[in-house]
Amino acid sequence: MRYYETTSFRVRTLRHTFILILFYHRPLCNFDFSSSSDLNLNFPQIKAFDLNPFPGKNKSTNHHRNLQYLSGEEKMSHNDTIPLYQSSQSDIDEIENMMNDSFQSGPGTVLPARPPSPIRPSIPVSSSPFVQSNLPPLPPSSSSSTQKVMPVPAPPPLPSAGNEGNKSIGGSGFGSPPNTLTEPVWDTVKRDLSRIVSNLKLVVFPNPYREDPGKALRDWDLWGPFFFIVFLGLTLSWSASVKKSEVFAVAFALLAAGAVILTLNVLLLGGHIIFFQSLSLLGYCLFPLDVGAVICMLKDNVILKMVVVSVTLAWSSWAAYPFMSAAVNPRRKALALYPVFLMYVSVGFLIIAIN
Amino acid sequence: MMMSGGSYTNIDHQKVSGSVPAVPDPGHVTVKFADSNLQTFPPSATQGKISGGTNPPRDADDTFSRPVNGTTDEPQSSGWLHRFTVGAYKPYFDVDTSDVVERLKESLFPFRGTFTEKTANNPDLYGPFWICTTLIFVAASIGTFVTYIAHKLKKQEWNYDINLVTWSAGVFYGYVTIVPLALYVVLKYFSAPSGLVQLFCLYGYSLFVFIPALCLSVVPLEIFRWVIAGLAGFMSATFVALNLKAHINSAGERWFLIVVSIFLLQLALSVVLKLYLFTVTV
Numbered sequence: 001m002r003y004y005e006t007t008s009f010r011v012r013t014l015r016h017t018f019i020l021i022l023f024y025h026r027p028l029c030n031f032d033f034s035s036s037s038d039l040n041l042n043f044p045q046i047k048a049f050d051l052n053p054f055p056g057k058n059k060s061t062n063h064h065r066n067l068q069y070l071s072g073e074e075k076m077s078h079n080d081t082i083p084l085y086q087s088s089q090s091d092i093d094e095i096e097n098m099m100n101d102s103f104q105s106g107p108g109t110v111l112p113a114r115p116p117s118p119i120r121p122s123i124p125v126s127s128s129p130f131v132q133s134n135l136p137p138l139p140p141s142s143s144s145s146t147q148k149v150m151p152v153p154a155p156p157p158l159p160s161a162g163n164e165g166n167k168s169i170g171g172s173g174f175g176s177p178p179n180t181l182t183e184p185v186w187d188t189v190k191r192d193l194s195r196i197v198s199n200l201k202l203v204v205f206p207n208p209y210r211e212d213p214g215k216a217l218r219d220w221d222l223w224g225p226f227f228f229i230v231f232l233g234l235t236l237s238w239s240a241s242v243k244k245s246e247v248f249a250v251a252f253a254l255l256a257a258g259a260v261i262l263t264l265n266v267l268l269l270g271g272h273i274i275f276f277q278s279l280s281l282l283g284y285c286l287f288p289l290d291v292g293a294v295i296c297m298l299k300d301n302v303i304l305k306m307v308v309v310s311v312t313l314a315w316s317s318w319a320a321y322p323f324m325s326a327a328v329n330p331r332r333k334a335l336a337l338y339p340v341f342l343m344y345v346s347v348g349f350l351i352i353a354i355n
Numbered sequence: 356m357m358m359s360g361g362s363y364t365n366i367d368h369q370k371v372s373g374s375v376p377a378v379p380d381p382g383h384v385t386v387k388f389a390d391s392n393l394q395t396f397p398p399s400a401t402q403g404k405i406s407g408g409t410n411p412p413r414d415a416d417d418t419f420s421r422p423v424n425g426t427t428d429e430p431q432s433s434g435w436l437h438r439f440t441v442g443a444y445k446p447y448f449d450v451d452t453s454d455v456v457e458r459l460k461e462s463l464f465p466f467r468g469t470f471t472e473k474t475a476n477n478p479d480l481y482g483p484f485w486i487c488t489t490l491i492f493v494a495a496s497i498g499t500f501v502t503y504i505a506h507k508l509k510k511q512e513w514n515y516d517i518n519l520v521t522w523s524a525g526v527f528y529g530y531v532t533i534v535p536l537a538l539y540v541v542l543k544y545f546s547a548p549s550g551l552v553q554l555f556c557l558y559g560y561s562l563f564v565f566i567p568a569l570c571l572s573v574v575p576l577e578i579f580r581w582v583i584a585g586l587a588g589f590m591s592a593t594f595v596a597l598n599l600k601a602h603i604n605s606a607g608e609r610w611f612l613i614v615v616s617i618f619l620l621q622l623a624l625s626v627v628l629k630l631y632l633f634t635v636t637v
Contacts, residue, residue: 241514242514243517246518247515247517250520250521264441265448265481268448268481269481270445270449329451331452331453332450332451332452333452335452338485339485339488342485342488345492346492353496354517355514355515
């Protein structure tokens with residue numbers, strides 16, 4: 001039993017080695033199924049045998065194997081004579097293949113017989129060409145990667161240079177604002193208040209620049225007018241006994257819309273004034289009337305009210321006269337001045353009437 | 356078996372052919388260089404935009420010198436947006452002080468009927484607007500004064516009625532705006548068209564007579580007030596009627612109805628003013 005088992009093992013391993021060798025040496029033969037082609041292909045194998053560098057060693061190994069086969073079966077020995085030459089071509093390959101076969105076909109040796117054995121050798125044959133195919137594409141991929149790296153540094157320097165230039169220009173543009181931004185709020189408020197006071201002096205009080213609007217109110221603003229309008233509206237609203245909100249609304253509308261309408265009137269008459277400068281001046285001219293309103297709120301005498309309002313009304317009109325008269329054609333001076341006078345009279349009347 | 360082996364071999368051939376594209380790789384590289392060349396243009400354009408933005412804003416030259424007395428023709432833009440510019444209405448304010456004064460005098464003498472002829476060339480809107488504005492103030496102030504005096508005489512508390520201002524504004528601005536528009540439509544319907552601005556001008560100046568009438572109504576005599584109201588109404592109505600009669604005389608038989616309607620409407624305004632402003636409710 002033991003002898004039989006060992007012999008069967010040896011025979012199977014030898015057959016697997018034989019089949020593997022055939023496929024390894026001739027992968028193209030798989031496509032040809034004609035017998036004539038098989039016979040033709042046998043000849044190059046013989047030539048390869050002749051080319052072997054170590055003929056002596058090969059002969060010795062061949063002799064040992066021949067003896068084994070002769071002791072087995074006559075038919076098998078006749079068939080194996082041709083493959084013996086083929087196997088002798090590469091002894092080292094045989095050893096390697098035997099080792100591989102022993103690992104791979106371990107379970108196979110037990111299960112199948114002759115038919116399933118040829119199926120398995122095809123799989124390892126296909127693996128080797130995959131490995132070979134990996135080598136050639138590597139160089140072109142590496143070359144392409146190196147070439148791709150080249151254009152990468154080109155675009156960055158241009159936009160970076162542009163950005164730097166822009167930043168430098170922007171930095172120069174913001175030279176002075178940071179000084180103003182970093183100042184205390186009180187300094188800002190104080191500067192604005194001082195400007196309002198200086199403009200008020202130029203408009204309401206006598207000064208040599210009254211005749212020239214450009215010099216009188218060069219640094220015009222809208223804080224002063226807004227303050228005086230709201231202040232007058234609030235004063236009238238506080239002094240009113242009934243309908244306080246309506247009084248404030250009418251007073252504010254009269255003053256705000258009035259200034260706009262007066263400015264448009266001058267523009268329509270062909271005058272040349274700056275729109276907001278005109279609004280600013282008319283607002284500053286309300287200062288005397290504001291003072292009159294405060295006095296009338298404190299005192300409730302009608303006669304006193306009339307006197308105070310008359311004085312402040314004349315003062316406001318006097319303040320507005322040079323600006324408006326200089327803005328229009330002398331032939332239309334009265335047309336421009338009358339509406340201003342009418343507005344101030346209306347305000348004065350409200351101050352007297354509201355109690 | 357063999358077929359599967361063949362498929363494996365075919366895959367090998369495909370991989371071998373895969374190595375062939377290595378040849379056109381230099382072509383791709385050249386294309387990429389072209390892309391890098393293209394990228395040089397957008398940055399320059401961007402720089403231009405950014406540099407433009409970074410330029411300090413140029414302020415308009417604010418000339419504070421005295422205005423030029425000579426008239427300067429402002430360029431007028433065409434289109435419907437033109438109506439929203441100040442220049443569009445300048446022709447209607449192209450009057451001098453002497454012109455306005457003359458027209459005011461004309462409105463005080465209603466029996467001439469020559470106002471329309473004199474203002475046909477350059478009707479203005481200055482008079483109508485500021486006459487209405489003056490009327491609003493005078494009406495409110497006179498009405499307040501009258502009620503104040505009445506309350507004082509009877510020793511009762513008096514409070515200022517701010518609504519007089521809003522009411523007066525509604526009456527006068529509404530009358531001078533709506534009535535000429537309606538008349539404009541009617542005249543166009545009867546094939547006797549008239550300029551709309553001219554109608555505004557006519558009605559605006561016709562109300563001028565009410566300013567002295569309201570001032571005279573301060574007198575606390577009820578009969579005197581009715582006389583003043585009637586007289587002012589009659590003068591105003593006659594002024595409008597005669598001037599329109601001269602214009603629409605060619606409208607056929609219907610001109611009489613139009614003129615009578617205008618006359619009565621003007622009288623109605625006078626009555627309304629009298630009743631609301633000078634009816635003292637103590």
